[in-house]
Amino acid sequence: MIEMLTDPLMQRALLVALLVGLAAPVIGTYLVQRRLSLLGDGIGHVALTGVALGWLVGNAAGLVPQDTLAIPGAVVAAILGAVAIEVVRAKGRTSGDVALALLFYGGIAGGVLIISLAGGSNANLVGYLFGSISTVSTQDLVVTVALSVLVLAVGLGLRTALFAVCHDEEFARAAGLPVGALNVVIAVVAALTVTVAMRVVGVLLVSALMIVPVAVAQMVTSSFRRTMAVAMTVGVVVCLAGLTITYFHDASPGATIVVLAIGLYALAAAARPLVASARRGGTHDPHPELPDDVVVEAP
Template sequence: MSFLDYDFMQRALVAAVLTGLAAPAVGTYLVQRRLALMGDGLGHVALTGVAIGLATGWAPVWTSVAVAVLGALAIDVVRAKGRASADVALAMLFYGGIAGGVLITGLAGSTAATLNTYLFGSITTVSADDLWVVAVLAVVVIALAVGLAPQLFAVCQDEEFARVSGLPVRLYSMLIAVMAAVTVTVAMRTVGLLLVSALMVVPVATSQQLTRSFRTTFALALALGLVPSVAGVMFSYYVDVAPGASIVVASLIGFILAWPVGSLLRRRRAASTANGEDPRVTGAHVPAERHPHQHDPECGHPAVEHDDHTDYLHDGHLHAAHGRHYDEH
């Protein structure tokens, strides 16, 4: 009998696919901002939200979303105001979130076993209602991560440059924080709150070993999040182990396999550069008669003025007109 004949496994696979895509989609921006551990901090804060839901009888998924969003915004405000570093803010979330969750759960009369479902994940117990919530939240997160990729990349790469370009940096910064909080909630039933950060970071780190541009890193990270998620669920079914742990271990195996390949690619690029070659150029340069995206004051892309030319921010890169072609950097 195939595992797809079971309704709970069908729901588990759908949840794994959604989580495997949403987590690295947001994780790409967190890694770019050097906030790789933000998922851990938000996971601990979301535990307090789960405890509030259990104590009040409300749906834990919604209370955890609310609390995680508040925690994410708090991190962003503290980081932006400069009153404490990001790692200090994350540490406070670590301690406060886990302590609040355990305390509220104890006061409500619930047992520690109740929290284990959310701490370590329980993807095979995802109900149809849970799946609808996960699907809606994941689709929104993925749509924002893909649709606003150029703007979010600019903010993560260089806030000052993004601000000069006219982008609302504070708004996009808060949006990234909220997306991270929602992703943590989406993944808590799949890999658990304690392991959610791994699915947000490891696929991105693996992708960075093999790629150079943001676009290819982003696309490959989604694939590297999807494959281990599905493989982990299938492995857990046949071997009878925790799905969350299986997913994370599969992701780590991918990183271990990619690391030597990435090292080889970097050595080849370094050797090409030492010989005066640009490893990004695979053939003779032929200036294009027309750039696919013409840039001028009316093109709608953010302009960055320089002394001798004007760059236009497009698709996460700066495009500048040079003669009959455009340079991208």
């Protein structure tokens, strides 16, 4: 254990896992609330093309290492993709569904194709698809810290406004809130979260880190604020635990983290009826004591 904590590579990895575990569920809470749980998935697919384009440009410019521009490329592509998705959603076009599907598949296929064109190997590709937290450089760490702090500042600082828009968009509009701008803020923050979390779990599992902790939390809470807090705790715990496990046992950190989170979900689902009945203290009639509106005569 001491050895793990003194390893500089592992120190960086743990710090990244901590930040991602904190930040991803924050934006995930808003996405679940507005029933856009799969948005992160879509953005992840598009981000892969960004990675590949960054790689291609880096290669052409002769940068060392080749993937210097991979993360900036992912940030740009993810933001463009997220805003495009938001525009399609806001317009409410029936063809939007198909347009999004094309965007997602195009993202993955384009990413794979361009990486091979840029001279990348399958190993490079797998790193982005499934995460490569064990190779975090100091530069990666700086980018991750900056983006995570931004995501947390926006996601927590504007919580009531973002809640209002996600909870009841019509009311938010009738209150004169800048609904369009707040929706774009959510899309952009989701995009930044995807590019940060990509490092830990990879583009294919990035959405799981945003959504599964929220799914766990909402089973045991009754308020939005507490759901977010519990989800952040779950995110941090599974990220750190998953990373620790894979330090001692050879396994994919990203996959381990996601399986741990889903395991917690199964536990919470199993324990929920027990907790609920204990909280009620046995039999409890939830109906308020009010007089009947009608007189019911015996049949």
